[in-house]
Amino acid sequence: MTTTVPFKEGLIEEVSGKWALVGCRCKQCGKIIYPCREVCLHCLGRDMEKLNLSRQGELYSFTIVHMPSEHFEPPYAIGWVELPEGIKIFSQIRGWQEHSLEIGMDMELAVEKLWDEEGKEIIGYIFRPSAVEQKDVKQ
Amino acid sequence: MREVAIIGVGSTVFGKLPEKTPDELGGEAALAALTDAGVAPKDIQFGYCANLYGGMVIGQAVLREAGVTDIELTNVENACTGGATALRKAWWDIASGLYDIGIAIGVESMTTSPIAGKLITPAKGDITGELGMNMVARFALTQRRYMHMFNISLEQIAKVSVKNHHHGCLNPYSQYKKELTIEEIINSKPICEPITLLQCCPATDGAAAVVLASGDLAKKYTSQPVIIAASSLKSGDYSFLWEDMTFSDMTYKCTNEAYEMAGLGPEDVDVCELHDAFAVNELQHYVELGFCQRGEEIRLLEDGVTEIGGKLPVNTSGGLLSKGHPISASGVAQIAELVWQLRGQADQRQVTNAKVGLAHVIGGEVTGLESGAVSVHILKK
Numbered sequence: 423m424t425t426t427v428p429f430k431e432g433l434i435e436e437v438s439g440k441w442a443l444v445g446c447r448c449k450q451c452g453k454i455i456y457p458c459r460e461v462c463l464h465c466l467g468r469d470m471e472k473l474n475l476s477r478q479g480e481l482y483s484f485t486i487v488h489m490p491s492e493h494f495e496p497p498y499a500i501g502w503v504e505l506p507e508g509i510k511i512f513s514q515i516r517g518w519q520e521h522s523l524e525i526g527m528d529m530e531l532a533v534e535k536l537w538d539e540e541g542k543e544i545i546g547y548i549f550r551p552s553a554v555e556q557k558d559v560k561q
Numbered sequence: 562m563r564e565v566a567i568i569g570v571g572s573t574v575f576g577k578l579p580e581k582t583p584d585e586l587g588g589e590a591a592l593a594a595l596t597d598a599g600v601a602p603k604d605i606q607f608g609y610c611a612n613l614y615g616g617m618v619i620g621q622a623v624l625r626e627a628g629v630t631d632i633e634l635t636n637v638e639n640a641c642t643g644g645a646t647a648l649r650k651a652w653w654d655i656a657s658g659l660y661d662i663g664i665a666i667g668v669e670s671m672t673t674s675p676i677a678g679k680l681i682t683p684a685k686g687d688i689t690g691e692l693g694m695n696m697v698a699r700f701a702l703t704q705r706r707y708m709h710m711f712n713i714s715l716e717q718i719a720k721v722s723v724k725n726h727h728h729g730c731l732n733p734y735s736q737y738k739k740e741l742t743i744e745e746i747i748n749s750k751p752i753c754e755p756i757t758l759l760q761c762c763p764a765t766d767g768a769a770a771v772v773l774a775s776g777d778l779a780k781k782y783t784s785q786p787v788i789i790a791a792s793s794l795k796s797g798d799y800s801f802l803w804e805d806m807t808f809s810d811m812t813y814k815c816t817n818e819a820y821e822m823a824g825l826g827p828e829d830v831d832v833c834e835l836h837d838a839f840a841v842n843e844l845q846h847y848v849e850l851g852f853c854q855r856g857e858e859i860r861l862l863e864d865g866v867t868e869i870g871g872k873l874p875v876n877t878s879g880g881l882l883s884k885g886h887p888i889s890a891s892g893v894a895q896i897a898e899l900v901w902q903l904r905g906q907a908d909q910r911q912v913t914n915a916k917v918g919l920a921h922v923i924g925g926e927v928t929g930l931e932s933g934a935v936s937v938h939i940l941k942k
Contacts, residue, residue, distance in 0.1 A: 429691055455801060457688070463799055463929075483709075483806070485701035486754040491693045492682045500693050502702060502806070509801065512689045525709045536692075546692070 429536055429546040433457050435474070441533040442474035443511065443547060454507050475511075477531040478552065479503040484515055484523045493537040503529045503549045517550030528552040564776030565655045566786035567940070569598020570897035575736040575767035575885035579672040583615035586768040587668035588626020590890075594664065594770035595627060599782050602628030605772070607663040609635050609650045611643030611889040614674035623666055623768075633660075641836065641924025642794070643667060644769065644892025645936035649792045651773050661775045667894065668768035669887035677764075689928050696926055697761060697839070701753035704841040707807040708755065713844070715755055717859050719746040721840040722760055722882050724868050729879025731869070731909040734894075736765050736885030746840075760840040765885030769894035785904045790917070791823035791939040797930035811935045812849040812923055819919075819937040820851070827851030830873060830939075831915040832902045834895035836922045837880040843867075847875075850921060850937075869910055877902060877910045888924075892936060895920040903942050917941045 428434060435444050445456040450467030456475060461468055484501030491498070499515035501523070514536070515523065529549040536546045571593025573586050581589075587610065595602060608629065610620025620636045639646040644667030651665040671677060683690020707713060723743060729735035741759060749758040779786040795815045803810055820826055827850060835850065837843040847858040852873060861867055867875040878884045878898040881891060899918030901907045918940045925933020 430686060430688060433688070453801065464801070483702040483706035485698050485705060485756075486751070487693060487695070487698050487701075488751050489695060489697065489753065490680055491695065492680065493691065494693045498693055500698060500702075510806075512692065512694065514692055525706065 424543050426535070426543045426545045429544045434533055434547050437474055440477065441531065441547070442477060443531065445473045445475045445507070445509070446470040447473045454509055456509055456511060475507055476505045479505040479511070479529050479549070481523060481525055481527045481529050482510055483525060486518070499523065501549070514548040515550065516548050517554035521551040521554050523551070562656045563658060565652050565773055565789045566776050566779035567771055567789065567896065567900050568774050568779050568782045568786055569594045569600060569772035570770070570900045571597055572734050572769040572894055572897045573767050574734050575765050575887060577672055578670070578766040581670070581766065582673065583612065583619055583668050583670045584622040584626055586670060586766060587619070587623030587666050590668065590768035590770040591624060591627035591629065591664060591666055594772045598772040600662065600772055604662060605629045605632060605664050606660040607633040607654055609637055609647035609665045611637045611639065611647040611667040611892070613638055613640065613643060613669060613888050614676065615668065615670065619668065620666065623668055629664065638889070639925065639934045641838070641886070641888055642892060642922050642934035642936045643889035644894070645920065645922045645938060646794060646892070646934065648771060648893060648896060648938065649794050649936060652789050652792045655773055655775050661778050662773070664770060664772050665893060666768065666770040667890035667892055669889045670766045671764040671887060672766050687928050695753070697756055698753040699926060700839045700841065701756045703806050704755055704839070707841060707845065710807060711856060713859060715747055716743050717862070718760065718841050718844065719743045720862055721837065721843045722746050724862070725837060725876045725880040725882040728869060728877050728910060729883025732879050732884060735879040735883050736763060737879070737883045756839060762838045762881035762886040765887040767885060767887035767890050767894065769890050769897050771893055771896050787900045787903050788941050789938060790825065790941045791819040791937070793819040793822065794934065794936045796934055797927065797932045800929055800931060803931045807845060809845065809849050809923065809931065809935070811931050812846060812921065815935045815937045816850050816921070819939050823939040823941070825917060825939060829917050830919045831917050832877060832899060832912045833873065833875045833919045834878060834880070834898055834921070835875060836924070837876055837882050838886060838924070840882060843875065843880070846921060850919065869912065874912050877907065877912060892920070892922040895922065896938065896940070899940050903940060
């Protein structure tokens, strides 16, 4: 079986069978940041509370990229998704061929294979239109 | 703080110049600026040289080509804001009284750089980079949001490129001297939708240089000194504080600092060179630079206010879109254009009776920040 490895540690976690983005709330100033850090960049508070962010958000903006990239064959879509917590997450956007993208549309988090590297499947978070069927990878 | 004047400017022609080394490009611009100023190389007391890709101590190699040696010389890097940073540091060294006369240079050779023709790979651990972000995509995301929020069409954005390419046709230093139509721009190759190729600035080789002197000393060299009325430079703030990605907070703040320092306002600006790396940027910067209220920027463009012959011509040089964008040179090249305008030496591009010029550059992608650095300079006769 192929080993799956997150593209960077600490960004996502599985909670009762569902993936979530791992953010933090600063207990001193209330700022929510993603990804999590030990120190709040807003007030330098050190009392950070782990917080699983909403799996749903709205598409703030998107682009279809036609340039080559290290990991993705063009064309591919990327965008910012605004979560109810008031923060914007930069993400790969999938499902755009099946469902044309529009600003403001409902988006849903999924965790999928991003690319292959040295025989491993590198996984990470993506968003796709809520109207498109989700297919999370299981770790 | 002492008054500082620009007494000489010089530039290479911009373009694809793979046969020239960065030293040669920079040396050519430096010699042109020294000649323009009528200053002997041995009279230069200090210098700053901005460069990104040319390697270590490039300023020394550049000034070796222009007879300037044995001085305090500092190399600076600040991405697209590098040239403006060199100018600001040179301004301060004279304003503070440390030196009386010096030179600021910006030089870049993109075609001979280590990244030429290569895929730019993100740094390991750069989350957005690893997920497929790049410089064009960053502005494509902004542009899509901007078009959506303010009901702006791609045709309207393309008009910026039409205008600046028209200006470029009038500038002998410009990389491109070709009129473009809206259709050509929109139908050019998609890069990151909705940005197409002809909405982007090209990769460019080139250099520009500026000789500065204290207000008193300037009078010895020229009857037409151009005064640096304001110099402002800022780093970007956190992305999580950046509420509206269609408005550059850092440009707005930096510009206001500059106006305050100059004791001038946007209504006083006669000619402007701003950072049009992508066509959409110019429209957004009209608002941040205070030239109009939000929602009025299209009118400014479509009414011809910002073209040569209008009330506030913007990017008379052709801007980054047409004149080209040799990264670290752009901030200095903008100053050269404004100085020519204020002296009345801009030939076919001349803005009638220009007294105040504003230059703005911004750049350098840093994950987690709005952008790397922004700079605004205000020049006056």
